Amino acid sequence: xxxxxxxxxxxxxxxxxxxxxxxxxxxxxxxxxxxxxxxxxxxxxxxxxxxxxxxxxxxxxxxxxxxxxxxxxxxxxxxxxxxxxxxxxxxxxxxxxxxxxxxxxxxxxxxxxxxxxxxxxxxxxxxxxxxxxxxxxxxxxxxxxxxxxxxxxxxxxxxxxxxxxxxxxxxxxxxxxxxxxxxxxxxxxxxxxxxxxxxxxxxxxxxxxxxxxxxxxxxxxxxxxxxxxxxxxxxxxxxxxxxxxxxxxxxxxxxxxxxxxxxxxxxxxxxxxxxxxxxxxxxxxxxxxx
Amino acid sequence: xxxxxxxxxxxxxxxxxxxxxxxxxxxxxxxxxxxxxxxxxxxxxxxxxxxxxxxxxxxxxxxxxxxxxxxxxxxxxxxxxxxxxxxxxxxxxxxxxxxxxxxxxxxxxxxxxxxxxxxxxxxxxxxxxxxxxxxxxxxxxxxxxxxxxxxxxxxxxxxxxxxxxxxxxxxxxxxxxxxxxxxxxxxxxxxxxxxxxxxxxxxxxxxxxxxxxxxxxxxxxxxxxxxxxxxxxxxxxxxxxxxxxxxxxxxxxxxxxxxxxxxxxxxxxxxxxxxxxxxxxxxxxxxxxx
Numbered sequence: 001x002x003x004x005x006x007x008x009x010x011x012x013x014x015x016x017x018x019x020x021x022x023x024x025x026x027x028x029x030x031x032x033x034x035x036x037x038x039x040x041x042x043x044x045x046x047x048x049x050x051x052x053x054x055x056x057x058x059x060x061x062x063x064x065x066x067x068x069x070x071x072x073x074x075x076x077x078x079x080x081x082x083x084x085x086x087x088x089x090x091x092x093x094x095x096x097x098x099x100x101x102x103x104x105x106x107x108x109x110x111x112x113x114x115x116x117x118x119x120x121x122x123x124x125x126x127x128x129x130x131x132x133x134x135x136x137x138x139x140x141x142x143x144x145x146x147x148x149x150x151x152x153x154x155x156x157x158x159x160x161x162x163x164x165x166x167x168x169x170x171x172x173x174x175x176x177x178x179x180x181x182x183x184x185x186x187x188x189x190x191x192x193x194x195x196x197x198x199x200x201x202x203x204x205x206x207x208x209x210x211x212x213x214x215x216x217x218x219x220x221x222x223x224x225x226x227x228x229x230x231x232x233x234x235x236x237x238x239x240x241x242x243x244x245x246x247x248x249x250x251x252x253x254x255x256x257x258x259x260x261x262x263x264x265x266x267x268x269x270x271x272x273x274x275x276x277x278x279x280x281x282x283x284x285x286x287x288x289x290x
Numbered sequence: 291x292x293x294x295x296x297x298x299x300x301x302x303x304x305x306x307x308x309x310x311x312x313x314x315x316x317x318x319x320x321x322x323x324x325x326x327x328x329x330x331x332x333x334x335x336x337x338x339x340x341x342x343x344x345x346x347x348x349x350x351x352x353x354x355x356x357x358x359x360x361x362x363x364x365x366x367x368x369x370x371x372x373x374x375x376x377x378x379x380x381x382x383x384x385x386x387x388x389x390x391x392x393x394x395x396x397x398x399x400x401x402x403x404x405x406x407x408x409x410x411x412x413x414x415x416x417x418x419x420x421x422x423x424x425x426x427x428x429x430x431x432x433x434x435x436x437x438x439x440x441x442x443x444x445x446x447x448x449x450x451x452x453x454x455x456x457x458x459x460x461x462x463x464x465x466x467x468x469x470x471x472x473x474x475x476x477x478x479x480x481x482x483x484x485x486x487x488x489x490x491x492x493x494x495x496x497x498x499x500x501x502x503x504x505x506x507x508x509x510x511x512x513x514x515x516x517x518x519x520x521x522x523x524x525x526x527x528x529x530x531x532x533x534x535x536x537x538x539x540x541x542x543x544x545x546x547x548x549x550x551x552x553x554x555x556x557x558x559x560x561x562x563x564x565x566x567x568x569x570x571x572x573x574x575x576x577x578x579x580x
Binding site (some may be wrong): 150177186190215217222226228229231246255257280283285287 | 420421467469474476478480482485488490491492497499505506514515516517518519520523528529536539542543545546547549553558560562565566568569570575576
């Protein structure tokens, strides 16, 4: 067994999925010459070609078995693909291999990691960064910079593996935050999945109203642009998120719908005093936050 | 009577309200040396001082009567302040003076303009630009650049005044779009006021959930930042908008709440096929738009 702790510098890192998250990770590691070798696994032939010709990866394949020789395997695919890939990855990984996923929900993936063979070192991860664009073309070596990088260790995760994951975050310019997977999923339902649901619903609503007036989008400015931005994201990734975190998302949506109902009623009643108090409070909290 | 058409270049322009919109307008006119003289009316002594010391305005006063000598008076205050200021402005304006407001809702302001004396030339305006920051400190000479500048002429508005308003938009780098006030208010309810209401409600919801978990905001990234951005805007301005456009905003909120309910139900039921279709459609429409 290759004894952890080993350093990122000496490691062969396999990245499964070279979309926005995986591609950006490969670019960041490559740009800093941070590891010995980068292997890329993706089904997309154009991405393999682009990653190889840009020398972002040292080898690329459509086949997961390329990852067999890695010291670290990072799954950067949508959550439900990660759930499918974990068993075959566990079957090919060598003793001591660190297996990390970057899935946007952590309870199901971390539970699935419990089923990995005893000789591998699993840990969950979720870098809190993203864009509404996706795919290797949207990847960016600086994507992780200044982001919070959530780590969800399992009971069996060794301290060395946790330290290694922390060093990976540090190399990317990100800040590790260790969290229980259930707590992570509840938090991101509120600050990530709820905003996505709101943006998609705004787009749907605007589209319905635009059918009645073709000038509607002509007047759309930066406010509409920013509030609807998340709606443009990768549908498969977001669908996997909503389905693997459906209870927390539904709960956040219920709290939201309650507040929205109340606001609509205050507007209907033209209750200026209460409206002012609510909007002032929201404004002050938002200004403090960013 | 000073006969329109007169050119912006020869005009004395009074701007009432030197916040984000009025301040940016003054800065843009000043930077381009676009008019003969700029007069600024604001109650805020620090803003008067800043505008004078930066030579953004040629004269400044807390008193509306400064605007009496102007050829063009532009009201850049919140909507309900505009409604209060129109009668005294009408009383002091000289014959032929163009009176334009930049209010974010247009039905009430345009109706109020009908009551102005016959010897002045009223026209409504609404530049579709803004920021979540506000006040003279946030003003920016490029704010209007590439924005749509809605113009809502009254039945009595002369063609010369409309052309003059178009030239003002052009000078600012904005694109004039002539609209009926009622149609304007219905459109902006959907693409501006609804997004604001959603952002404020998101902030309120997140704040409720943050009380249960102090790490919630630590994980908030660019998705939350952008979706909640509008919540930080000027409360008085937004309150005036919601109250003077409450029927359209309430109608848009009802359509939105219906779609949100439906989405929550699909997530609860884990109806993957319908969810995928809805999210894919929203994503495609958002990507086409920006």
